[in-house]
Amino acid sequence: MTDQDTRAGTMNGAESLVRTLLASGVDTCFSNPGTSEMHFVAALDHVPGMRSVLALFEGVATGAADGYFRMARKPACTLLHLGPGLANGLANLHNAKKAGSGIVNIVGEHAASHIELDAPLTADIAGIAAPMSHWVHTSESAADVGGDGARAVQAAMTPPGRIATLILPSDTAWNEDGVVAAPVPAPGRAPFDQKAVGKAVAALDGADSLLLLGGAALTEENLQTAGRIAAATGCGLLSEWSNARLERGAGRVFIGKVPYPIDQAVAALEGFRRIVLVGARAPIGFFAYPGKPAVLTRDRAEIIALAGAGDDLTGALDALADGTGARSVAPSGLAAPQDTARPNGAITPETIAAVLARSIPENAIVVDESVTTGRTFLPATAGAAPHSWLNNCGGSIGFGLPVAVGAATACPDRKVLALIGDGSAMYTLQAIWTMAREQQDVTMVIFANRSYAILRGELTNVGVQNPGPRAVDMLSLNRPDLGWIEMARGMGVEGQRVEDAAALEEAILAGLDVDGPYLIEAMM
Amino acid sequence: MTDQDTRAGTMNGAESLVRTLLASGVDTCFSNPGTSEMHFVAALDHVPGMRSVLALFEGVATGAADGYFRMARKPACTLLHLGPGLANGLANLHNAKKAGSGIVNIVGEHAASHIELDAPLTADIAGIAAPMSHWVHTSESAADVGGDGARAVQAAMTPPGRIATLILPSDTAWNEDGVVAAPVPAPGRAPFDQKAVGKAVAALDGADSLLLLGGAALTEENLQTAGRIAAATGCGLLSEWSNARLERGAGRVFIGKVPYPIDQAVAALEGFRRIVLVGARAPIGFFAYPGKPAVLTRDRAEIIALAGAGDDLTGALDALADGTGARSVAPSGLAAPQDTARPNGAITPETIAAVLARSIPENAIVVDESVTTGRTFLPATAGAAPHSWLNNCGGSIGFGLPVAVGAATACPDRKVLALIGDGSAMYTLQAIWTMAREQQDVTMVIFANRSYAILRGELTNVGVQNPGPRAVDMLSLNRPDLGWIEMARGMGVEGQRVEDAAALEEAILAGLDVDGPYLIEAMM
Structure with a gap:
């Protein structure tokens, strides 16, 4: 610090917060500010070190913070404008919360004296924050802001990662009693x-036992240990249906997922009489369906x-490895490098999977919000070059593009490949601009x-046979067709539309070759 | 009803809800459904009469319901997917709530037995709804759904209009005990x-008294009465800074607004010693600013x-007219038809205002989210052809395009002119697709x-002098520039980019001439 940094009593609350966040290791802010956050914005000029990334919609900011945490393994902050700004970010906070991502939300609030006047933007910010936050606090004075910020970071870093929301009344930001907190x-x-x-060691014995992993059990090292245990005991190895971050590819231990469709999930789990959970929860259905089980295990x-x-x-x-004598056993399920044939013909889930197996570059980050299209991607890409795979754990669509922004922010030297369904991409397409x-x-x-497409299947799953045209119309994104190339160009990103698998592969390789964002519209 | 409609015990809860809503006068649904709402979607095929409009983001659905209420003077319903779907709609529910618009939100929920399993999409829906709803209820059985729906409509129709949120667990939608409620x-x-x-009659006496109107006081008829009172008493006449719906134009009584900027608002109100409120609240600042008043009256x-x-x-x-002897007095402030000169040169707030004065068509609906650009529009367009003017009362941006969808749905025979700042339009641009x-x-x-642009001014207003480049960068939407023509084309809407006032006028006239949506990007 310089002399200027340590002067007492001459720093406003906002500046004390920026300095405290930096001291606590939070150096990245995904922002969509408004009037009540102007002092925080101004502090960005006074305090070096905080990287600010502007989003044109708050759901992009919160989703980016989720993606950032998954790759950086530490929280970013978001800067959001009052209750409605926070509200716009809630859906991706929901996804982040379910993924175990840590995020520090800084939400501006009216000055305390202004709240009672019920101004147009006044809302119950703490009430809006509560459903998607583990920790919510409103600063009471400029002198408190630094300490509150340090506690917010602490809350966000509590394993596996939590959502902390700090509400910052504008007077606590502009008053000059700021104190930087340790x-x-x-x-x-x-x-x-x-x-x-x-009990777990005894349970893992043969093909009717399962080791079910989730969260941080899916690092490369932990998967190696799990592969040794599987080799030593003959147990099955699966991950949850969706994983915040899975390390995979050639040379790593391949792990399948509990399938999303209920019937497939029940079939996949039917053979297991004993299940050991490490970082995972017991498998349940994503939704309830009439006449189908919600608990998926036998x-x-x-x-x-x-x-x-x-x-x-x-x-x-x-401990499991020690107990099962697996320490010195070679892991089973190691993925061998693959030599997938070049696919031809139409773009289908199968040909896309083959293209991915051939084109995922080493050390890439794959953000997967491919929904129905992507259900066959994992087995087919088991032997691709080593990479990280990020899924949506909360089920709220509009996840993928913002998470890609955050992953790219955390890892500027890695290629990010975002695989997104059109309906999902449309939710938070503003992320494309931030990438540009x-x-x-x-x-x-x-x-x-x-x-x-997922909902067409779901109509049947919930017992609706032969849906009529008005129902089908509510699930169709044609009339008019979405033009992704045009929309991306309007946000400063070039791309191309492809109609067959060979062209898709060429386009992906071209996109990966570009040093910046690139969008491919794959016509199915 | 046909025989089929009245069969007892053979209707599921979802169908009973659709029929109840129709019976209660709610015949329009702005939807973004998911699995938990599939039975409601399916019921749309069985039950004639419910118009369903698909939105590709929930903020479009809720904003459309707001615009619909303002023009139809009755509620529409929204169909939203679980907690995150509702969360995505909250910001425009906030705006609707502040505007006094009535809306019935139907939010799907997991089956009761599924909630305790904490599935990925499980969230505290009632908690998410509460900050933006006047009424929240969760249906307990299929037999209750009809009655709950009728009460939701009642709540939404309570004057001036309220936000009612009905949470519909999927088993209450699919079970076969539905009963249509009166x-x-x-x-x-x-x-x-x-x-x-x-006291009010005595107060309205001379130029130091003010009649301040809001909400439904701004109908054409009520404004005529207000104009008579002003003529009889010499009082001033103003509306709130923002109005849900204002009837204006040639032949109607012109009413100014309390200005948004604090200093201008204080100056505008400085002369008034006595203020009578009819449908309005006492003027306060939108935000608190260091060293500036929050209460704007003297x-x-x-x-x-x-x-x-x-x-x-x-x-x-x-009653005021009777008390002040204004009944037989001709109203003051009647706007005369205007003959505005055709503007030339750059597109500025002033030339835009002149273009609008010349081009607003008779009976148009103007949706105004022009933010900084639009502050001069009202006086300049006082004598335009008669029209309705809709403002954002809640201050959360992303309001205008969805509200235009709703207004157009309610009034298919009227032209809608949506005036939107680029930053605001970007929040909910998915509305363009629904228009198409x-x-x-x-x-x-x-x-x-x-x-x-508004935030550049606000930086100074909150006391930040000479913001540095990093602060200014957080308020800039260039790098890259947004291409609105390209984005609109990607959603099936044609348009043109204009660089000067004369071209803007031609483009607006061309757009109004088109029988469908049209987008003009006005370069400033």
Whole structure:
């Protein structure tokens, strides 16, 4: 720090917050500010070190913070304007919360004296924040802001990662009593359930036992340990239906997912009588369906919860490895490099999967919001070059493009490949502009099936047979067709529309070759 | 009804809800459904009469319901997918709530048995709804859904209009015990404060007294009465800074607004010692600013609240007219038809205002989210052809395009002219697609100043002098420039970019001439 930085009593609350966040290791801010946040914006000029990324819609900012956490393994902050600005960011906060991502939301609020006047933008910010936040606090004075900020970071860093929302009344931002606070250490990961180890070791024995992993159990190292356990015990290995971040590709241990469709999930789990959970929850259905089960495991399956999402998952897997004598065993399920034939013909889930297997570059980050189109991608790409795979754990669409912004912000040296259904992409397409502004190395593939395809299946699943034209119309994105190339160009990003699998592969390779964002509209 | 319609016990909850809504007069639904709403979607095929309009983002659906209420003077419903779907619609529900618009939100929820499993999309829906709803209820069984729906409509129709949110667990939608409920009458407008009439009549006397109107006091008829009162008493006449719907144009009584900028508002109100409120609230600042007042009226101004937004405003104005002997007086402030000269040169707030004065067609609906650009529009267009003018009362941007969708849905025979700042339009640009799908007669003018211009002023207002480049960068929408013509084309809407005032006028006339949506990007 320079002399100027340490002068007491001459710093406003906003500046004390920026400095505190930096001191606590938060150096990236995804912003959509308004009047009540102007002092924070101004502080960005006084304080070096905070990278600010502008989003043109708050759902982009919160989704980007989610993607950032997954790749940087530390929180970013968002800067949001009052209750409605926070409200616009809630859906992607929901996804982040379900993924175990840590985020510090800074939400401007009217000056305390102004709230009672019920101005147009006045709303119950704490009430809006509560459903999607683990921690909510409103600063009471400029002198408190620094300490509150440090505690917000602490809350966000509590394993596996939490949503912290700090509400900053504008007078606490502009008053000159700011004090920079020292970082408040977050707790480490909690111990796994030591008492369950023996039972878990005994349970993992043969093909009717399953080791089910989630969250931070899906790092490359932890998967290697899991692969050794599978080799030593003959147990099955699966991950949850959706994973915040999965390390995969050639040379890594391949792990399948519990399928999304209920019937397939029940079939996949039917054979397992004993299930050990490490960072995962017991499998349940995404939705309830008339006459179908919600609990997906077989009746009376024994379920042993060894470690939850915030627990010491590496320790839990190491204990299992020790107990099963797996330490010195070579892991099973190691993915071999693949030599997938060049696909031809129409763009289908299968040909896309083949293209991906051939074109995912080493060390890429794949953001997958491909919904129905993508259900076959994982097995087909098991032997692609090593990469990270990010899924939506909260089910609220509009996840992928913002998460790609955040991943690219965290990892500017890695290629990002975003695989997004057209209906999902439309929710938060403003993210494309931020990619252009930041010149992020993101190749987007938009799957233009021109429908909420998942819902066509769901109509049948919930028992609606032969839906009529008015129902089908509510699930169709044609009339008019969406033109993704035109929309992307309007946000400063070039791209191309492709009609067959060979052209898709060429386009993806061209996009990856570009040093900046590129959009491919894949006609299905 | 046909025989088929009255069969007892053979209708699921979703169908009973659609039939109840129709029976209660709600025949329009702005939808973005998901799995949990599939039975409602399916019921659309079985039950004739419900118009469903698909939105590709929930903020479009809720904003459209707001615009619909303002023009139809009755509620539409929205169909939203679980907590995150509702969350995406909250910001425009906030605006609707502040405008006194009635809306019935139907929000799908997991089946009751599924909620405890904490599935990915599970969230506290009632908690998410509460900050932006006057009424929230979760249906407990299929047999209850009809009655709950009727009460939701009653709540939404309670004057001036309220936000009602009905949460519909999917089992209550699919179970077969649905019962169609009879409409539940909403209360009428409450009586105005009879005891305040004498004081209000005495107060309105000369140029230091003000009649301040809001809400339903701004109908053509009520404004005529207000004009008579002004003529009889010499009082001033103003509306709130923003109005849900204002009837104006040649032959109608012109009414100015309390200005948005604090200093101008204080100056405009400085001369008034006595203020009578009819449908309006006492003027306060939009934001608090360091060293500036939040209450905009002069110290010790006498403020007489004769009638609130939900009260009998016509009765209140009639009582004032009787008391001031204004009944037989010709109204003052009648706007004469205008002969505005054709503007030339650059597109500026002043030349745009002149273009509007010349081009607003008779009976048009003007949706105004022009923010900084539009501050001079009202006086300049006082003598344009008669039209309705809709403003954002809640201050959350992303209001205008969705409200235009709703207004066009309610009034298919009227031209809609949407005047939107580029930053605001970007929030909910998905509305353009719905306009194309529904072939709505909306001419959009996007003011491309390529910045959050209002915030540049606000930086100074909150006391930040000479903001540095990093602060200014957070308020700039260039890098890259937004291409509105390209984005609109990608959503099936044609348009043109104009660079000067004469071209703007030609483009607006061309857009109005088109029988469908048209977008004009006005370069500033």
